[in-house]
Amino acid sequence: MKKNISVNIEIGKMQIFIEMQKMTESILDKALSLEFISLDEAKYLYKHATLGDLMSVAHQIRNILNNPQQVSWIVDRNVNISNRCVCGCKFCNFHVKPGSDGAYITTEAEYDEKINALIEKGGNQLLLQGGLDPKAGLDFYVSLFSDLKKRFPQIKLHALGPAEVHFIAQRSKLSVEEVLKTLVAAGLDSLPGAGAEILVDRVRTIVSPNKCTSDEWLNVMRVAHTLNLCTSATMMFGHVETIDERIEHLIKIRELHQNRPEGASGFSAFIAWPFQKSGTVLERDFPEIQTVSGEEYIRMVALSRIVLVNIKNIQASWLTVGKDIGQMCLFAGANDLGSIMIEENVVSAAGAHYTMTAEQMVATIEEAGFTPLKRNQDYTPYL
Template sequence: MNPTGIPDDIIERACEGKTTKEDALFLLGIPPFRLFELADRLRYETVGDTVTYVVNRNINFTNRCVGNCGFCAFRDNTGYIMDIPQILEKVKEAESLGATEVCIQGGLLPDVDIDFYTSMIRAVKAEYPHIHTHAFSPMEVYHAAKQSDITIAEALKRLRDAGLDTMPGTAAEILSDRVRHIICTDKLRTREWVDVITQAHVAGINTTATIMYGHIETIEERIDHIMLIRDIQKRTGGFLEFVPLTFMPYNNRIGDEMINAGRYATPGIQDLQLYALARIILNTHISNIQASWVKLGKKLAQVALFCGVNDLGGTLMEEKISSSAGSTNGQFMSAQELEWFITSSGRKPLQRNTTYKPILNSNPTQIKLKIA
């Protein structure tokens, strides 16, 4: 036993990227600041004191959806659908503000096929070939393939050929079919999410990985989820980052049920424990752990930098999904404010692109970055 109170064998396995489920459960039972200390040490050994961010814009092209996710407050079946000129106008505005990425996602429309998605990407790339297109969740790809009566592999090929650069690893929620049967019965199953993500990696399309936690799942299911992400990364190496997303409990069915039972998602300490645990379980496999300032709030996201986090995500410019579910943390944070948050934490800010390559457009800094 070392001074942290964590057994040496657990620390050794963490350093080697071999943390077990039993190790993770033990770490959740110790005083949280000991857990944070280990995660912070692994963060430093992996990426140093650099904290990254990306200048980007979210574009949610429709809030109409045929899905029935019980956690969604964004869906409105009498809502809006953007046409391509409207999407291009948002990309133009993002570019004028220095964005290097647009993140494009939306609800599932009943009468669209793969051509709907490829035409969107082609239009953006035709006008703005230098803008990185980070678009379409595994659920959207699955839906497009099913609507078009083509394979997942063919759908991914067409999207890639149209100019899709990377994909967000959303629609994961909790990768447990027990949970998914309750919170999103119409959504793709765990093995189907894994299949889409794995095929994307094989096709040369990098993705992110997410977890949406703090609703009906157990602690063990959270750990299993992170370990499944680790298993996929061992096989494909295609994940760029891991992004924990705390459940927003307002204006949706699952949240209403929780609130009626006297529960309000996760307390801040649990959020920080999950970030720390993600760093430890994914050590040597995924280098970048991102804190969502929209979900956590700016100040708790800053604290997360001492719990294994090395990335603060994007400027966003516009964020509709979390705000519709009760987030009050804003929809835009400038690069200047992000850098201030980072430097006031004693860390070194660095603007990056989507694939974690540095963009050196200001003061040079010592960089210690690894692609996941």
């Protein structure tokens, strides 16, 4: 009798396992046909699909959307316009309050030196990031961008982000559209997807309570798309968010891109990186936060590729996870390794210290079995 009961339990378990496999396969087939999977389906995959299944399907989707042999990369330089910021994000060790000790603003001579070094290394993109600086209004950025463009016309300005644009619009009492049009006229070439963190307000009120809301972030990007400004989308995960909230974030990005005006480029790429906690207020307030493991990062990259079938490029953040995990991501849906990053000050202030030269980037891609393609900020080949 006891034996019969245990045999029945084993059969029951086996049937559940087979059902789960069937369900997983049908969702993965749907993704492979480039159909949008739902939030519940993505949750199901996150919970039940093996890492191998996720990587395999994500890699096949990557090969449908991109040249299977190529992995793109870029030489750019991250210059912080200043470190003055009133936002006080709890994951950011980089900012200081305006007027406090250590506050700086990058000078003309420093821009010259940094941009000349970028050009010498074969780069043509400046990733200009600031913060929410009440002393820097729209006029400040217009004069900075137009001056940089006058002196370095070949350099593309990939600058600010939705949070800064929203802040400038609020302070100058202008619409987001007016601010973006003015910045583009001054030399802004593309808008990075910085400051997205997790686009769910429950999370934002904990990690960055003074930053724009999810809707405000999405609205700046919506306006940027109507102006056909090249943009990217990001996600910083592995802090206080739930898995559902990560997926909700992905679906908001997918919907916004899908609803872009006809002919607009929308989001050229999606980049996820794990929260770097070392010495942050968030680490102090939530000591239970675990560092995202390599496996977890790869799983999220693969899931991003599977959910975001309408966005062409998925970038792996080797800067935060290191070269080896970066290479693994090239088999989990990623087709871009981003920049060699001549200078970076924000995630490195919270514990990410990986570096790479252009030669090392090329070697990293070749070692993984791909052909490196040096690109511009809009993902066109660098000529």
